[in-house]
Amino acid sequence: MAKAVRRPTMEDVAKLAGVTQPTVSYVINGTANISEEVTSRVHAAIATLGYQPNMLAKNLKTRATETIGFLVPDITNIYYSTITKGVERALRERGYLAFLAVTGYDMKVEQRYVKSFIQHNVAGIIVAYSPSDEKLYEFIEHTRIPLLVMDDQPLNPNIPTVQLCNEEGGRLATEHLISLGHKKIAFASEPLVKYPLHQRLQGYENALNKAGLPISSEHILIAEKQPNIFEMGYNLGCRLLRADVNAVFATSDHLAFGIIKALTENNIRVPEDISVIxxxxxxxxxxxxxxxxxxxxxMEAMAAKGAELLLDIITGVPCETQVTLLPSLMIRKTTAKKDNSCAVVRKG
Structure with a gap:
């Protein structure tokens, strides 16, 4: 059986350098004036032994770290992976590291990671989605660790946030379809457990009301919870085959991809027969x-702004604590003017 490798300690460094252990600590932390000759000996001993300071032990003494706890639900989703890369880069540019926690929307996992953040004395915490339980925010606030929330609206208005105006996004999508002559527009979404999805639905309904179009419960299609969002979209697309609609607003691109696949497999042309956004x-x-x-x-702007705002709060820089960013419409080829000679054939 292989023996466990013993890691070098500060005491080992002190013996090799011929100094006391407190002197090694002073050199590492820069907390005392140590001669250049002694400093060189300590650094040489550290290099020889491959010694790495115990940052957790240091943090327990100083109560300060350069690590930010970062909660996301899923990094296989391109949206969250983009946010993660943006936050990590912005933190690193200011000398901080991200302690990434992927929760899978699991409340117990969320709580476990936050407790780990606390144990590691993180300098702050970013939550980049709507957690399973709003009480998670209360728990973090009780620790007095600086908190920033991205793309969610906590009940406590004093929690710093960087939000995207999802109601505006829902309105933009629906008004674009209305401008093309579509009057029977479906709203297709994953389960409405997240604040941004409710806001997109609100924007959809507001646009229909403004245009004088009826809001039909038959046109609001909410998927059952599934681990694969592409499959969720595909199943929604199959349900659309039985709906009397000529356009659909999907609340994510991944849902839209699955919807288009289902429609195409059933000889429904996009955008000739049905427009998809x-x-x-x-x-x-x-x-x-x-x-x-x-x-x-x-997404990249939100990630950068969120990291910047939290670090400003940590370092005491005066800053705006409620930031809202606006979406924009990208018109490509899956939406087109309604052709009155074409209609979706309802199946089943």
């Missing part, structure tokens, strides 16, 4: 055939 503007949206019309979210 997505939401997010992930990179694949411009690569599928036909390219997806969608609502673009400023």
């Amino acid at each position: 997505g939401y997010d503007d992930v990179p694949m949206a411009d690569m599928i055939t036909p390219p997806l019309t969608t609502v673009a979210q400023p």
Whole structure:
């Protein structure tokens, strides 16, 4: 059986350098004036032994770290992976590291990670989605660790947030379809457990009301929870085959991809027979055939602004604590003017 490798300690460094252990600590932390000759000996001993300081032990003494806890639900989703890369880059540019926690929308996992953040004395926490339980925000606030929320609206208005105006996005998508002559427009969404999805539905309904079009419960299609969002979209697309609609607003590009696949397999042409618009503007949206019309979210801007805002709060820099970013419409090839000579054939 292989023996466990013993990691070098500060005591080992002190013996090799011929100094006391407190002197090694002073050199590492820069907390005392140590001669250049002694400092060189300590650094040489550290290099020889491959010693790495125990940052957790240091943090327990100083109560300060350069690590930010970052909660996301899923990094296989391009939206969240883009946000994650943007936050990590923005933190790193200011000398901080991200402690990434992928929760899978599991409340117990969320709580476990937050407790781990606390144990590691993170300097702050970013939550980049609507957690399973609003009480998670209360728990974090009780610890007095600086908190920033992205793309969600906590009940407590004092929690700093960087939001995307999802109601505006829902309105943009629906008004675009209305401008093309569509009057029977479906709203297709994953389960409405997240605040942004409710806001997109509100924007959809507001646009229909403004245009004097009826809001039909038959046209609001909410998927059952599934682990694969593409399959969720595909199943919604199959349900659309039985709906009397000529356009659909999908609340994410991934849902739209699945919807288009289901329609195409059933000889429903996009956009000739039915127009489809997505939401997010992930990179694949411009690569599928036909390219997806969608609502673009400023994901990179939100990530950078969120990281910047939290670090300003941590360092005491005066800053705006409630930031809202606006989406924009990306018109491509999956939406077109309604052709009155064409109609979707309802099946089943």
